[in-house]
Amino acid sequence: MSERIHGQTYAAQGLKLPGGQKTLSPDMQAWITGLDVPDNDMGAKMVSPYMQSTWIYTAVSVMAENLAQIPFRISRIGSGGARRIRSLRGSSDPRHRQFCQRALGEGIIESGEVVDLFDNPHPTMDRTLFWEQVTSWDALCGEFFILALDESDGVVDLKDRAPRVRRMITLDTSMFWHIVTGHELQAWRYTGSPLMSPMPSEILAPSEVIHSRKVNPYLYWRGLSPLQVAMLPASADYAASMFMKGMLMNNADTGIIATTEQNLTPEQREQFTAALRERKRKAGTADRPLFLSSGVKIERPTVSNVDMQFLETRKFSCGEIASIYKVPMSVMGFGESKVGALSGGGNALNEDKLSFVEQNLAAKCHRYELAVDPIVKSFGDDLVGWFDIESLPIMQDARRTRVDTATKLFAMGVPFNDINQNYGLGFRDLPWGNQGFLPFNLQPADAMEQPEPAEDDPAQPDMPSRPAADDDDETPMAGMRRLLGGMQKAEGRRQNETRSPDTKLLWQRHMRARAAAVKMFQRKVGKVLNDFQGKVVAKLNEVHLEQVKAGGTKQRGLVDLIFSAADFGNALNLVLTHPIEAALAQAGAEAIQEVGSMDPWEMPPKEVAEFLAGRKQAIMGVGGTVREQLNTSLEEGYEAGETTAELAARVQDVFKDLRDGEAMRVARTETNLAFNAARHSAFADASVEYKAWLSSHGPRVRPGHADAEETYIDAPIPLDDPFIVDLDGEGEQMLYPGDDSLGASPGNIINCQCIQLAAQKTGEDAESETFNVLGLGVMRFGKAESRKQKAEVGHGCAK
Numbered sequence: 104m105s106e107r108i109h110g111q112t113y114a115a116q117g118l119k120l121p122g123g124q125k126t127l128s129p130d131m132q133a134w135i136t137g138l139d140v141p142d143n144d145m146g147a148k149m150v151s152p153y154m155q156s157t158w159i160y161t162a163v164s165v166m167a168e169n170l171a172q173i174p175f176r177i178s179r180i181g182s183g184g185a186r187r188i189r190s191l192r193g194s195s196d197p198r199h200r201q202f203c204q205r206a207l208g209e210g211i212i213e214s215g216e217v218v219d220l221f222d223n224p225h226p227t228m229d230r231t232l233f234w235e236q237v238t239s240w241d242a243l244c245g246e247f248f249i250l251a252l253d254e255s256d257g258v259v260d261l262k263d264r265a266p267r268v269r270r271m272i273t274l275d276t277s278m279f280w281h282i283v284t285g286h287e288l289q290a291w292r293y294t295g296s297p298l299m300s301p302m303p304s305e306i307l308a309p310s311e312v313i314h315s316r317k318v319n320p321y322l323y324w325r326g327l328s329p330l331q332v333a334m335l336p337a338s339a340d341y342a343a344s345m346f347m348k349g350m351l352m353n354n355a356d357t358g359i360i361a362t363t364e365q366n367l368t369p370e371q372r373e374q375f376t377a378a379l380r381e382r383k384r385k386a387g388t389a390d391r392p393l394f395l396s397s398g399v400k401i402e403r404p405t406v407s408n409v410d411m412q413f414l415e416t417r418k419f420s421c422g423e424i425a426s427i428y429k430v431p432m433s434v435m436g437f438g439e440s441k442v443g444a445l446s447g448g449g450n451a452l453n454e455d456k457l458s459f460v461e462q463n464l465a466a467k468c469h470r471y472e473l474a475v476d477p478i479v480k481s482f483g484d485d486l487v488g489w490f491d492i493e494s495l496p497i498m499q500d501a502r503r504t505r506v507d508t509a510t511k512l513f514a515m516g517v518p519f520n521d522i523n524q525n526y527g528l529g530f531r532d533l534p535w536g537n538q539g540f541l542p543f544n545l546q547p548a549d550a551m552e553q554p555e556p557a558e559d560d561p562a563q564p565d566m567p568s569r570p571a572a573d574d575d576d577e578t579p580m581a582g583m584r585r586l587l588g589g590m591q592k593a594e595g596r597r598q599n600e601t602r603s604p605d606t607k608l609l610w611q612r613h614m615r616a617r618a619a620a621v622k623m624f625q626r627k628v629g630k631v632l633n634d635f636q637g638k639v640v641a642k643l644n645e646v647h648l649e650q651v652k653a654g655g656t657k658q659r660g661l662v663d664l665i666f667s668a669a670d671f672g673n674a675l676n677l678v679l680t681h682p683i684e685a686a687l688a689q690a691g692a693e694a695i696q697e698v699g700s701m702d703p704w705e706m707p708p709k710e711v712a713e714f715l716a717g718r719k720q721a722i723m724g725v726g727g728t729v730r731e732q733l734n735t736s737l738e739e740g741y742e743a744g745e746t747t748a749e750l751a752a753r754v755q756d757v758f759k760d761l762r763d764g765e766a767m768r769v770a771r772t773e774t775n776l777a778f779n780a781a782r783h784s785a786f787a788d789a790s791v792e793y794k795a796w797l798s799s800h801g802p803r804v805r806p807g808h809a810d811a812e813e814t815y816i817d818a819p820i821p822l823d824d825p826f827i828v829d830l831d832g833e834g835e836q837m838l839y840p841g842d843d844s845l846g847a848s849p850g851n852i853i854n855c856q857c858i859q860l861a862a863q864k865t866g867e868d869a870e871s872e873t874f875n876v877l878g879l880g881v882m883r884f885g886k887a888e889s890r891k892q893k894a895e896v897g898h899g900c901a902k
Contacts, residue, residue: 149341152330153243156337157344158421159330161435162428167238170464170471171231174491177217177479178210185485189476192469192489205531207489216269217482225252225272227301236273237471242428244276245326246316248291250302251478262310266481274300279314281324282306288324315474333427340420360402375399429463431455456497465492502528535615606812607800613858616693617774620686624770627678629762631671632729636758639665639733640751661741662734671730672723679722680715683777687711690781697877698789698861706784714780717844718773725769732757768854776841776852779859783839786822786861793819793862795876796826796840801856805830808840808857819862819874 152159180188184206191203212218224233240247251259252270259266278300280292291307291314316326330337361375382392425432433455468490479488492498509522520536522528642665687706695704706714736753745753786794798804798812807829815826825836828851836845840857843849866873 149334149338152334152337155341156424158340158424158435158437159333159337162424162430163239163242165430165435166242166428166463166467167235169459170238170467170490171234172495173464173468174494175221175230175234176207176489176491177212177215177221178207178487178489179212179483179485180206180210180487181485185487188487189473192472204493207487212486215482217479217486217488220268220271220478220482221488225270228272233271233273234471238467240273240276241315241317241326241467241470243328243330245319245328246276246314247273247474248276248279249273249313249474249478250307250311251313251481256302258305258307258311260308260311261313261477261481268478268481271475271478272301274302279312283324313474313477315470329427333424336420336423336427340417340424343416343420361399362402363399429459431459434459453497453500457501460492460495460497468492534618538615606797606816610797610800610856610858613797614856617686617690617778620682620689620778621767621770621774623682623685624679624774625766627682628675628725628766628769631675631678632758632762632766634674635666635671635729636755639754639758642666643751643754644747662730662737666730666733668726668730669723670726672726675725676719676722679773683715683718683773684711686774686777687714687781690778691785694782694785694861695789698786698791700789704785704788706781710784714777718776721843722769722773725765728765729757729761732761771854771856772841772852775855775857779839779841779857782859783822786859789861791822791861791863793864793874794822794839795819795860795862795874797858797860799856805851807851808855811857816860816876817874819864819876 149155153163154160188203188206222230224230228236237247237249250272251261251266251268252272253259253267254269256270259268261268274293274295278294280294281288282290282292288309290309291312292304293302293307294304295302296304317329319325319327321327359379361379367375421432421435421437425435425437433452472489475488479486493502505526505528509526509528512522513519516539518537518539519530520532523530523532523536643661646661646664691704691706695702733754736757737750740750740753783794794815796808796811796815798808811826811828820826825838825845826840827834828837828847829835830848830851835847835851837843837847837851838845839859841852841855843852861877862874864872865875
């Protein structure tokens with residue numbers, strides 16, 4: 104008989120099958136032929152890598168679990184903006200990424216049908232399981248399928264005009280078969296069974312299936328499975344692990360060899376074999392003693408170096424699989440946590456996690472966003488679905504690290520907008536961001552550049568050297584003197600008439616630094632004006648119509664019926680509280696940096712409260728200004744016999760003029776007061792001894808304020824002494840520009856944009872004394888001309 108089972112010929116063994124029909128099991132056949140295991144050349148064969156390979160399972164599950172934890176958000180952008188966002192998503196241009204990040208973050212929607220769909224995709228799977236399955240199919244098969252379903256699990260055609268998607272599900276890729284006719288994909292055949300799938304078998308149109316695949320150069324319609332590449336290292340790892348298992352299960356015994364000089368009879372061989380088998384016991388149990396006779400010698404074979412290579416093989420196989428799936432071995436749990444030299448001592452594990460998110464998960468997220476985009480758009484063309492990768496803790500840590508690096512670069516004079524673009528900080532480009540600044544006084548870097556002094560130049564003054572004292576013993580003022588000493592001009596000491604022409608540039612830089620604060624104040628004032636405009640117009644219509652119905656109109660008292668100056672003042676005071684506090688904090692931090700102190704500084708809460716209380720009355724007075732302008736305009740309308748609509752138009756014009764003029768005046772005044780008050784307090788805490796006045800260099804400068812600059816730039820005064828500033832021939836005392844605590848009138852305060860500078864005395868001789876004004880260098884002032892006489896002329900600011 105010539106039937107062959109597993110390569111064995113029964114005729115060769117002299118065996119016959121009963122009736123020629125039945126076959127023997129492999130184990131029975133192996134017993135009959137005298138083999139311990141079936142001799143089928145199968146060995147340790149890997150059939151299912153995801154179940155049999157530790158590293159395949161770990162790599163896939165790590166990707167799936169980490170991606171599923173990234174929040175998937177829905178943003179409403181607007182049809183045109185949504186199309187632009189979709190086209191720029193995944194771009195390598197930092198500007199595109201920043202634009203997308205800001206736009207998507209500002210339009211997030213928190214509820215609705217589309218949000219509920221992605222939170223609970225299907226009754227049989229939650230959000231986490233959905234994305235884990237999508238990632239797992241993609242990693243194992245190189246592709247995944249998603250079906251959009253209605254409420255009864257019917258497949259939805261996404262090309263319909265208004266598809267009603269209520270559920271979605273991802274299914275086994277091996278159950279999908281592509282049907283191609285004439286080089287064109289006609290349909291997908293899905294072969295589902297009740298025990299294996301929640302969906303029945305059916306033929307699906309391409310528009311009913313979301314199919315995303317990886318590149319496959321061998322079959323266009325399907326994706327190339329990474330497992331086909333990972334099978335070799337996975338099989339080697341599986342064989343090595345089975346070898347290790349065999350040794351451990353055999354009590355780490357590699358077997359023994361029995362030798363004898365005599366030929367043994369079959370009976371003796373059987374006795375020796377039985378004795379050897381009797382000796383072996385299960386793993387974890389000691390083997391029995393062995394007694395042999397007849398001159399039999401027992402030898403124990405040792406594990407060779409080749410046999411021990413399975414340990415290195417497993418490490419190398421793990422590395423191969425990790426590289427195929429782009430998952431660092433440390434993230435897979437293999438390897439020790441070590442310190443990274445390039446991270447400044449940071450944990451290398453965090454670096455690997457960051458690389459894993461940016462280079463692996465980010466690319467997958469972009470693919471998956473594009474895949475589910477038709478489902479998102481079925482709820483509205485202005486919707487965009489996106490993975491919020493930046494919300495991950497590792498990305499937040501990375502951003503903090505980038506901000507720290509950006510701070511160091513900014514201190515070196517690199518423009519903020521360049522740093523923001525190259526490091527992807529996510530901020531908006533700022534108007535002043537294309538200019539580099541030096542850290543100690545926010546001077547433009549190009550303005551601070553000096554020519555190198557000629558060697559042995561007798562006209563070059565000696566540069567102050569840093570004392571050989573410990574850094575901890577250096578006072579803030581000593582640091583300021585050291586920093587300012589390095590900024591002296593090459594021409595040395597200058598007289599009054601030759602003072603630096605850089606005062607205008609310095610003033611402009613300060614204005615740019617506070618521009619954002621001014622705009623915030625202006626927006627807040629404009630918001631209050633807008634709110635009260637609507638209320639006043641509505642009240643005017645109501646009151647004026649009632650007067651007309653009563654048989655006439657009353658001019659007197661109408662403005663008080665439709666507008667409350669007290670309510671306006673209270674509302675304005677309330678909305679300006681936070682901007683004032685923010686301006687105090689910003690100005691104080693800038694001032695303390697200017698003088699060279701590295702310690703953080705904040706205005707004491709008591710001083711903040713006192714400053715707010717001192718500004719309340721002036722802010723409340725803006726309501727009176729609004730009332731006066733409304734009353735004047737309405738009186739003119741009454742005299743002209745205007746209708747209710749015409750009077751309402753007058754009210755709107757008044758509020759428009761206030762938004763264009765009064766809002767900016769209030770913004771400039773309050774910003775200047777807050778900035779100079781905080782600067783004065785910060786200078787006092789930093790032990791600054793002298794101060795100078797920097798006037799506005801705008802188109803309309805009060806003569807008195809311009810004179811104050813001319814006087815106090817060259818001849819700074821002690822910090823606690825008041826400035827004497829002229830207004831209409833009368834000298835008024837001001838502790839700092841904009842200060843009204845010493846009785847200065849509104850004409851010296853409103854719309855003022857002057858700045859108080861820090862100064863330090865650097866020298867004194869019989870005829871003169873010299874001061875170093877922060878940002879302007881050394882000034883000499885003659886002793887014979889007293890400051891009091893100099894100040895009698897009076898001083899002033901922008902009207």
